[in-house]
Every structure is written in C-alpha cells, then in structure tokens.
Amino acid sequence: MLSYISRRLGVTFLILLGVSFTVYVIFAFLPFDPAALTCGKNCNDPGIIEANRRRLGYDLPFLTQYWVFIKGLFIGRTYGEGAALINCPAPSLGYSFQEHSCVTTLISEALPVTLSLAIGALVLWIVVGVGLGVLAARYRGKFVDSASTIFVLIGTSLPTFLTGLMLLVFVVIKWHILPFPAGNYTPFLEDPYEWAQILFLPWITLAFAYAALYTRFVRSAVIETSNEDYIRTARAKGLPESEVVGKHTLRAALAPIITMAGLDFAGLLGGAILTESVFNLPGLGRLAIGAVVEYDLPIIVATTILAAAIVVVMNLIVDILYAFIDPRVRIA
C-alpha cells in the first residue's frame, strides 16, 4: 500500500509538471504582451514597458521563464532590485502587477473562502442527496419518490446563478428571514456565527444543484444494489430490514459516491465562479474571473495550475479511500 501511494505521488508530481507546462505554453503564445499589460490598458510608454519586462523576467527565453517559475515554487522569487525590490517567498506563483501583490498571497486569501463554501455545500448535498436518494429507492413509486423526482428536476434544471438570485430576492430582501449579506467574508476562526450566516445562502445555492444530481444517482445505485444476490443472502440470514438496507445495501451503493463527491469537491475548490459572483464572496473563482477580465496573466496561470493540482491530488485521495472501502481494489 505504501509503495503504491509513493508511486502514485510520483506520477501525480509528473502530471502537475505537465499541466503547469501546458498552461505556461498556452499563455506564452496568447496575443498579449504581459509586460505591456503591467502599466494599464492605455499605457504606451515603451520605457516603462521595457523596464517592467526586465523586472518581471518576461525578457528571458520561454524555457528559462518556465524554469524560473518552477524554481520560484520551491525557493521563492524576487522581482526588481534595490528600493523597488519585491520578494515573493516560496511557494511563489508569480507577481501580479495589477494587484501589486504576490499571487501566492492573493490565493492564500481567497482559498479559505472557497474552501468554506465548498465544504459546507458538500456536507449539505451529501446529507440531502444520500438521504433523499435512499428514501426514494426504498419507497419506489410512493409519495417520497415522486416528490424527490420533482426536486431532482428543479435542482438539475435551475442554473446556480438563478437559484442564488432568487434566494437573495425572497429570503433576504422580500421576507427578511436573513440579514443582507454584507459581502464581507468573515473567517471562521474570527466569528463562526457571522461566517455561517454569510455562507448560508451560498451553501444552499451550491448544494441544491448537486443534491439533486446525487439524489438521482443514489436512488438508482440503491435500487441496483438491492437486486444483487448478496442482498438476498443478507435477507435470508434473517437480518432485520434496517440492517439489510443500512449496512449491506448502502455499503455497496455508496462506494461510487465517494469517487463522485471527491471529484465534484475538487472541481468546486478550483472556484465556484457563479456562486461566488452572485454572493460577492472573495474566493478563488472571483479571483480567477477578475484576472481574466483584467488580463492579469500571472493570476490566471496560477489559478489554472492550482485547480488542476487540486483535481489531480483529489483523484489520488479518492483512489486511496476506495482501496479501503472495496477490498477487491486493494493494491499490492
């Protein structure tokens, strides 16, 4: 098992190297001059542009640029010299001239927001999706099943920005059930109550769509597993129905859910762009979309690589988890 994990870690590292190189190549050949972008959209002063080009290292050959970038990840990086010296300590993902800040700093501010949003939503949609899915499967064709079908239809067809806006309009503005989210994200450690209050509607918005998908998935997985021979065996043993379903059926039906949830969670960590935008949350998604609008290449490169890294690492975690759940995939 240990050798498997270390082997996979090695492969993961290579994949990340490949991803970062690809992203770097794509952005290097975009029809933008990153140096020109540093002094604003309407700046034409070639002196400033050339100075910035040198400071940011855009004058170096392409491969050297990439090498400097990778080196920066491990040992940090400095820009300019003398009084104007900027130091971005390791792991450095570059420097955003527009934001006047190291990209790593920007990301470390945005990541907790996205993490809070994603974790809360994950818990919510797993509880609702699995619960409703199991109920719908158990009472197939009954009221709960029909009700869950309606829930699934609404959840999968409503886009998140619409759900989010509707929640804002009705829950906050019309019915005053919740105070208006001030837009100032408060870290959990500072004030957990405030943190939860601001994130409550975003959680629901995000979880709604996923919960609908998971309900449908869990329902069919439970029904499919119920027809397995080993479930009949469990019943033939004389186990009470609660154990047949709660232990034998769920154990097998939920294994694939782990994979699904892991990858969906990873996708969200890359930035829940729509939800973050609707609720004005300063997360990774908003950081990325802001950077795209501003042509802030260092941030775009960094967020893209980060999102890819999260997916690759989550894949590894899911695979390892799966080996613990299903003894048949236990790896030598």
Added chain:
Amino acid sequence: MTLLEVKNLSVGFPTPDGVVHAVNDISFSIDAGETLAIVGESGSGKTVTNLALMGLLNSNTAQISGTARFQSHTGEIDLLGIDPNELQKYRGQDISMIFQDPMSSLHPYFSIGDQIIEAHQVHNKVDPEVSKERAIELLGLVGIPDPASRITSFPHQFSGGMRQRVMIAMALVNNPSLLIADEPTTALDVTVQAQILSLLKDLQREFKMAIILITHDLGVVAGAADRVNVMYAGRIVESANVFDLYAKPAMPYTQGLLDSVPRLDRPHTNRLSAIPGQPPSMISLPDGCSFAPRCSRISEVAGSKCLTALPELTLRGDHHSARCFIGEGVRA
C-alpha cells in the same frame, strides 16, 4: 415427523400483460432429516416456490396464497401466513438457504468471517467472540483449510467451490432443521460439484437437517435425494422416491427428462434425445395438461382429453403419484 407441510401454494406475479402464474396450487411435505429434490427446467417454478417459503419474494410484486406449516424451535408456524417481521426470526435460524451462484451471493465488501459472525449474532445474544469461535468451527467443518486465519479473507480471495463452502458454513451456523439448496452446484465445475454434494450429505447427517434440493440436474438427484418432486409449468407433475422415479417414471415429461441425461451404462450410439417444443406461457396456461402440446404419448389417451382436461395428481404406487391420464388407476 413431518417438518414442513405445504398446501395449495400458488404464486402469481401481476404484469401489464397479465398475471404470470409461476406456481400453481402445489402441495408437498418433507420429513425431518430427509432430502427432497425438486427438479424441472428453468421457469418451472422451483426457485419461486422456495423463495415464497423463505418470505424472500417482494410482497409488492408477488401474490402468494396457501399454507406452509413448519415445526420451528418455538412450535408450529405458518410460513406463508406469518407476519414478515416475525418470519425474519426463523430465517437463517430454523430454515437456511444457499444459492446458485456463490460468486455473487457473498457480499464483496465484508470478510467471510464478518458475514458468518453476523448470521450467528442476529439470532443469538452472545459475545461476538463466541460467534467467531462458531464461525471458525463451521469453516473447518465445511473444509476450508486453516479457518482461523482465513476468517479475515474476502470472498474474492476464494474460488467458486470454496465460496460455496463458505455459503454453506454461513447457512448452517445456527443449526437449522431445514436447508434449502437452490441449485447449489450449477455454477461449479463437475469435480467440485461432487465435493459439495458429498459435503452436504455429511453435514446433513451431522446436523440432522432436512434438505430441499432444487436442481435441474437429474444426475445430482440420483446421488443425493430420497424423494423427488418433478415440476412443470408451476405444477408438481410427478412425485416419487428416487428409486421408483428412475425405474418407473409415470409421466412422459419425467421420461423425457431421464432420456435427456447422458448415461455411462447405456450404449451411446444415438444422439441424446431432447423434448421437442417450449414450455407454455405462464400467463395463459393451457386448459388441459400443460405438457400435452409437447407430449409424445398424447395419442395413447382417447379423444383429445389431454388438451381439454387437467389430470389430477393420482397415486401410482407407494408414495408415488403422477399427473397424467396414462396409467391412471393402475397401481404398479
């Protein structure tokens, strides 16, 4: 002593095209310690009969009628009339069942030890250690080498024959008085079949249990059964002790089955004979004998009585009865 007496058991499955009459008004009994074989081709109602007795048919999809008086450890109960939650206490305790496909009948995610211990725990209020000892004892009895260490193994680490032994150990863990073996050797290769059958015979003596052996293999029946019920289209068409059945089959269908078995003690110059035609649709059974359309001896009965009237199950000898107009009233 009569252990189980089934009277007028019928099972129907309503479908959009009509009710599928899988089992039609069958009655039989089995004594303690005896082996009763139920033979017939696929779809003749062998398995459904026994799933109905075990209460393993979905009450939403199956219409079951009849009585089945069974001598349980708490006294006489009606397996078909008892509350399903009540029946669960007897399942796996007084009556156990092993299934056709050992590859899919064990839960892939739990160790075989856990699965056997669970079967013991659900019916006995004892320390798990006691159940574990019992599980190891049973695994030894069914011929799993080194049971104390194999108890933590998972089903996929065993061959088909070994898995069927595990299934048998699990079925016998509570010392049942009746074991229903639903084609226990069909999925196994021939040498393993013989081992499993002789194991069942040994265990039957040791546990003093009755066995209902469901099979379509008349070779298996000859070696293992005391009495045989031949089923066709959901009805018992012939019932006899195993010697009478092979020596003097009274029903042309039984004769046809016997003729289709390859035998070493007969010249094998000719091709094996097969019964022409297909079993009738279980949705609209013929008015007369359900075997009549395929019967080679139909001309021996005057008029076309076989096609219009259903013959009764009548005695042909001591404990030998058949459902056929030919030879009716003639006692051998």
